[in-house]
Amino acid sequence: MGKGLLTGKRGIIFGALDESSIAWQVALRAKEEGATFTLTNTPVALRFGKVKELGDLCGASVIAADATSEEELKLLFEQSVEALGGKLDFVLHSIGMSMNIRKKRDYTNLNYSFYQKTMDISATSFHKILQTAYHLDAINEWGSVVALSYIAAQRVFPGYNDMADAKAALESIARNFGYYYGKKCKVRVNTVSQSPTPSTAGSSVNGFDHFYDYAHQLSPLGNASAASCADFCVLLFSDYMRMVTMQNLYHDGGFSMVGTSTQSR
């Protein structure tokens, strides 16, 4: 199915843990389209996940980095540029984690040290990644940086908890950094607001099955899968989306535009 959309392009893909990860599917599609890239995740995720297996499948080096650590991000960018033989053309931020969700603290009873972690891992890390790349001048002109978001940034989905605040911040970072990076060297920065997707992070959200079924019923096209999200991310990395930046793009089968539906699927 590959059409060479990313031939000659180099990148970094954050957040593949196992086959259910959206980033896993993006890596497979990016490889199919001719890209070379490094894969990265936290040391713990590298121990317990299957990232090395994905590295073998894609011929990609795997480099450990905690996306909240500026030092580790700097090393990651430097090592990636060296391993890939030049500056980068795309970066995927596919990272999210909430201890409040994990520990079943609801939104009216948050633990604030967990909250800070949620924001740092799920939103500020995006700024840190962009700022690191910006100061190292690690991304080529017309490069593309994409982060994954969810519609709870705009509307209330009880159970999505403090991740809703993190996604609102993530989308704001895309808009604001997109301005500066576009001015400096035409690097594009966008978020993709994806349908509920059965993955480790997705399934950990309280009431995930309800979110999933509700969105699937309401969306005229049904929920978008991780594989179709990967197609969209690859398109955003490609030269066909050169003039799209600072946007939050819904990839949700139409869910975000529907008020109510008379049909059940």
Ligand SMILES: NC(=O)c1ccc[n+]([C@@H]2O[C@H](COP(=O)([O-])OP(=O)(O)OC[C@H]3O[C@@H](n4cnc5c(N)ncnc54)[C@H](O)[C@@H]3O)[C@@H](O)[C@H]2O)c1
């Ligand atoms: N699954 C869904 O329903 C859904 C819907 C919309 C958006 N998203 C977003 O998609 C992205 C990917 O999630 P997923 O559904 O593929 O789940 P996932 O659990 O497979 O991916 C989350 C990744 O974040 C990584 N991570 C956590 N802390 C980190 C840190 N400090 N540094 C670096 N990496 C860290 C994890 O190791 C994991 O690989 C997330 O931003 C998520 O919020 C998911």
